[in-house]
Amino acid sequence: MIPEIKNHKSIRKYKNMPVPESILNEILLAATRASNTGNMQTYSIIVSKDETKREQLWTAHFKQNMVLQAPVILTFCADINRFSAWCKLNNAVPAYNNFLWFYNASIDAVLASQNAAIQAQNADLGICYLGTTTYMADKIIDILELPVGVIPVTSIALGYPDENPHLTDRLPLDAIVHHESYREDSDESILAFFSEKEALPAMIKFVAENKKDNLAQVFTDVRYKMEDNLHFSQKFLDIIKKQGFL
Amino acid sequence: MIPEIKNHKSIRKYKNMPVPESILNEILLAATRASNTGNMQTYSIIVSKDETKREQLWTAHFKQNMVLQAPVILTFCADINRFSAWCKLNNAVPAYNNFLWFYNASIDAVLASQNAAIQAQNADLGICYLGTTTYMADKIIDILELPVGVIPVTSIALGYPDENPHLTDRLPLDAIVHHESYREDSDESILAFFSEKEALPAMIKFVAENKKDNLAQVFTDVRYKMEDNLHFSQKFLDIIKKQGFL
Numbered sequence: 066m067i068p069e070i071k072n073h074k075s076i077r078k079y080k081n082m083p084v085p086e087s088i089l090n091e092i093l094l095a096a097t098r099a100s101n102t103g104n105m106q107t108y109s110i111i112v113s114k115d116e117t118k119r120e121q122l123w124t125a126h127f128k129q130n131m132v133l134q135a136p137v138i139l140t141f142c143a144d145i146n147r148f149s150a151w152c153k154l155n156n157a158v159p160a161y162n163n164f165l166w167f168y169n170a171s172i173d174a175v176l177a178s179q180n181a182a183i184q185a186q187n188a189d190l191g192i193c194y195l196g197t198t199t200y201m202a203d204k205i206i207d208i209l210e211l212p213v214g215v216i217p218v219t220s221i222a223l224g225y226p227d228e229n230p231h232l233t234d235r236l237p238l239d240a241i242v243h244h245e246s247y248r249e250d251s252d253e254s255i256l257a258f259f260s261e262k263e264a265l266p267a268m269i270k271f272v273a274e275n276k277k278d279n280l281a282q283v284f285t286d287v288r289y290k291m292e293d294n295l296h297f298s299q300k301f302l303d304i305i306k307k308q309g310f311l
Numbered sequence: 312m313i314p315e316i317k318n319h320k321s322i323r324k325y326k327n328m329p330v331p332e333s334i335l336n337e338i339l340l341a342a343t344r345a346s347n348t349g350n351m352q353t354y355s356i357i358v359s360k361d362e363t364k365r366e367q368l369w370t371a372h373f374k375q376n377m378v379l380q381a382p383v384i385l386t387f388c389a390d391i392n393r394f395s396a397w398c399k400l401n402n403a404v405p406a407y408n409n410f411l412w413f414y415n416a417s418i419d420a421v422l423a424s425q426n427a428a429i430q431a432q433n434a435d436l437g438i439c440y441l442g443t444t445t446y447m448a449d450k451i452i453d454i455l456e457l458p459v460g461v462i463p464v465t466s467i468a469l470g471y472p473d474e475n476p477h478l479t480d481r482l483p484l485d486a487i488v489h490h491e492s493y494r495e496d497s498d499e500s501i502l503a504f505f506s507e508k509e510a511l512p513a514m515i516k517f518v519a520e521n522k523k524d525n526l527a528q529v530f531t532d533v534r535y536k537m538e539d540n541l542h543f544s545q546k547f548l549d550i551i552k553k554q555g556f557l
Contacts, residue, residue, distance in 0.1 A: 067433050069313065070341045070426050093488055095316045097481045099425065100440045103534060106482050111489045118491050147486060148530075150501045155527035160537030165544040168417075168445055172465055175418050176440075179345065179425035180316050187313050194346045194422075199414060210492040219418055235343045236352050240393060242339055243357045245364050246456040255396045281401035284394075288349060291406030298411040 076191025079224035095184035101173040108174040125204040135222035143170030146214040167310035191226035322437025325470035341430035345422040354420040371450035381468035389416030413556035437472035
């Protein structure tokens with residue numbers, strides 16, 4: 066397997082060392098080589114290196130230390146503005162301000178981000194995806210001054226690693242892959258799929274620290290709670306509307 | 312740059328040659344090594360090799376020849392079912408049947424797909440993303456028997472290439488990348504960004520064949536028309552609702 070894929074780890078501690086311009090440029094070029102809908106490239110990448118901007122982003126991203134430590138934050142955005150502006154300048158009527166194109170453009174932004182992530186690791190850099198991008202899209206829109214037609218989809222922190230964590234666990238491939246049609250798994254199969262994860266010392270510790278009966282309850286009651294999920298769902302839908310896609 | 316990224320081309324003609332099981336397995340494993348939200352792996356991959364299934368998928372995917380020719384179609388789905396079932400078996404109340412988790416799971420499915428795409432190319436296979444996945448999600452749900460909680464996000468055709476197309480053009484990096492905050496481009500800049508694309512012989516031919524004044528009009532009037540965009544937008548929103556995420 067390609068080493069950058071096989072050995073991928075999320076890096077949450079970074080050295081105080083800038084990313085050379087030539088390396089950053091290669092990462093951004095790699096991002097743009099990804100497949101995209103109709104080769105319209107309806108996405109943009111915002112590069113944050115300025116300390117003040119990164120501090121603002123750190124606040125938005127739930128004050129996760131790595132956001133402040135990493136010398137570069139890349140924010141991948143769905144963006145129909147550039148393409149629509151070009152259409153209007155050509156007496157063509159664009160109609161990409163709708164949910165379909167919000168979703169198409171989101172997919173394209175994510176494909177670009179994964180190319181960037183893999184190319185970064187090829188240059189001995191570490192990365193970490195910031196899932197908080199969707200939760201805090203409104204704040205990120207303000208910080209990065211994103212106009213209507215543009216929504217942040219995902220972000221990666223980028224820098225030289227100052228830690229070397231173990232590979233994280235994954236469910237068995239049989240849990241993820243279905244052949245020809247979707248397989249409804251039995252209770253026994255489901256429990257077996259997650260048993261290895263539940264037995265990991267780090268997970269056992271996680272359950273104890275959170276004073277829960279089991280790992281599933283840590284997810285539902287602590288990490289990704291119903292009230293938060295419903296709150297951020299509605300908030301993100303409102304932002305999609307505000308940015309002109311609904 | 313990593314050769315699989317640098318030389319990526321969408322392959323639309325495939326040899327009549329199966330993909331060896333060991334290679335397919337490595338591609339699927341590569342997919343699961345991608346970053347994902349909370350390491351919950353809320354996605355599934357459906358492997359279609361059966362001729363009847365691929366013929367049904369070909370019909371759904373606007374009868375694009377490559378879908379029939381490619382020996383394998385991988386459909387990457389947002390899937391909260393496995394994780395939610397595990398929660399319920401552990402007396403934990405899952406709350407992932409909402410828009411936020413549709414979107415989180417979609418992002419994770421796309422990250423997995425791009426790992427698969429890159430690993431496939433490392434094994435001398437060719438791939439092509441099928442953007443028709445979202446347009447025809449209802450048909451694909453029927454064909455692959457996807458239950459509530461599961462939505463197809465993107466698909467890739469996979470097989471040994473029977474063509475060697477040129478690299479496709481990309482906009483200049485300056486068009487895609489913004490520094491520190493979003494840059495509103497002048498009309499002159501926008502026109503300059505697209506000028507190289509418009510001057511390509513293939514694009515000039517494309518405009519002539521479609522009897523349009525310019526390339527932008529080919530996009531707005533032929534390829535991605537307002538009425539289609541609005542139709543498929545509403546259809547996809549209905550499917551998200553039907554599958555339990557809205």
